[in-house]
Amino acid sequence: MFCPKCGAQLEDGAHFCTKCGNVVAGAPANPVTPPAPDPSLQETVAQPAMPATEAADWAVPNDYDPSPAEPEPAKKRSAAPKIVGGLIALLVVAGAGAGGMWYFMNQGNQEAQSQIDELQEQLDEMGEQLDEAKEESNASTAETAKQDDASASDATPSSSPATGVTASAADEEEDEDSGDSQLQALVGTWTGELTETDASGGSHNCFGASEHPLKLVIKSINDSTGQLKADVTVLFHGHQPSAYSSDVDTFDGDQVLTFEDLTGTINSNGSFKLAGDIEGTDDWRMKINVDCEDYSYGTRLEVEARSYADPSLIHICDTYTLTKS
Numbered sequence: 001m002f003c004p005k006c007g008a009q010l011e012d013g014a015h016f017c018t019k020c021g022n023v024v025a026g027a028p029a030n031p032v033t034p035p036a037p038d039p040s041l042q043e044t045v046a047q048p049a050m051p052a053t054e055a056a057d058w059a060v061p062n063d064y065d066p067s068p069a070e071p072e073p074a075k076k077r078s079a080a081p082k083i084v085g086g087l088i089a090l091l092v093v094a095g096a097g098a099g100g101m102w103y104f105m106n107q108g109n110q111e112a113q114s115q116i117d118e119l120q121e122q123l124d125e126m127g128e129q130l131d132e133a134k135e136e137s138n139a140s141t142a143e144t145a146k147q148d149d150a151s152a153s154d155a156t157p158s159s160s161p162a163t164g165v166t167a168s169a170a171d172e173e174e175d176e177d178s179g180d181s182q183l184q185a186l187v188g189t190w191t192g193e194l195t196e197t198d199a200s201g202g203s204h205n206c207f208g209a210s211e212h213p214l215k216l217v218i219k220s221i222n223d224s225t226g227q228l229k230a231d232v233t234v235l236f237h238g239h240q241p242s243a244y245s246s247d248v249d250t251f252d253g254d255q256v257l258t259f260e261d262l263t264g265t266i267n268s269n270g271s272f273k274l275a276g277d278i279e280g281t282d283d284w285r286m287k288i289n290v291d292c293e294d295y296s297y298g299t300r301l302e303v304e305a306r307s308y309a310d311p312s313l314i315h316i317c318d319t320y321t322l323t324k325s
Helices: 052-058 080-155 167-180
Strands: 188-199 214-221 227-237 254-265 271-277 285-291 301-308 315-324
Touching: 080 254, 080 271, 188 301, 214 301, 214 315, 227 271, 227 285, 227 301, 227 315, 254 285
Parallel strands: none
Antiparallel strands: 188 214, 188 315, 214 227, 227 254, 254 271, 271 285, 285 301, 301 315
16 A cells, blocks of 8 residues: 555555655554654655746845844935035125224214314314404504595695605505515416325325316405405316225316406415305305415415315315416
């Protein structure tokens, strides 16, 4: 007989397979545990070959590691972009702070300069008022003296038999001759070139006057009061000093103007002022300050021509040295 499981040949009446240990049909209800199979009697049962494709799917890689895989550590993000961004933000804030500081400091300097110029203008106006008061006082004194002379002449007339000229008239002629030797030496035409320019409230200058000499024509001078009448031809700066970012040869608004029949009074220190308004404007004007240095000899004049372009007292001052032609 044969084993129904492994097919090994068995003895007739055997209850167990001596090869695989299987219970053979017809064995008693309470079977006895069969002896262990003899390994020497076992035969290798051929197993059907697995298809190549399936075997490849079940093949174990040579580098297979049965230990559980460790989680890959998370990549650390570089902090460089944050650092660079922070530096850029810091530079922007620092630049804005420096720019704001520069603006406020510069604004403060301009305001201080404007106040200084305003005070200077007030001093100039006070000086002009004082000069006018002196002029009125001199005129009043001269008129009083003339009246006294006239009264004395009427009371005790005396004349030269040869000429018929009274003593008081001779004295007046002598005074006029004395005046001719001093103030009258200024009467005439004076011209001169630009020697210096300066813009208040600005750090840069306009040299438009360098191509246009100043011309001063003194028409007449009153010997008693020192009052004079004159024409002036000069370059006027019709622009703000801050309108240009660097020194310029000329700028829009520069124009040569002639002011006629300006009046002023020569002071005891040998100087006088002339002022002319610019036609078509409310606040723009020229102011001419003349220093009659050595005026008694009529050799040289120092002239400051100030161009006021608005009511803020900011101006451009051109200085000339004049000689009589």
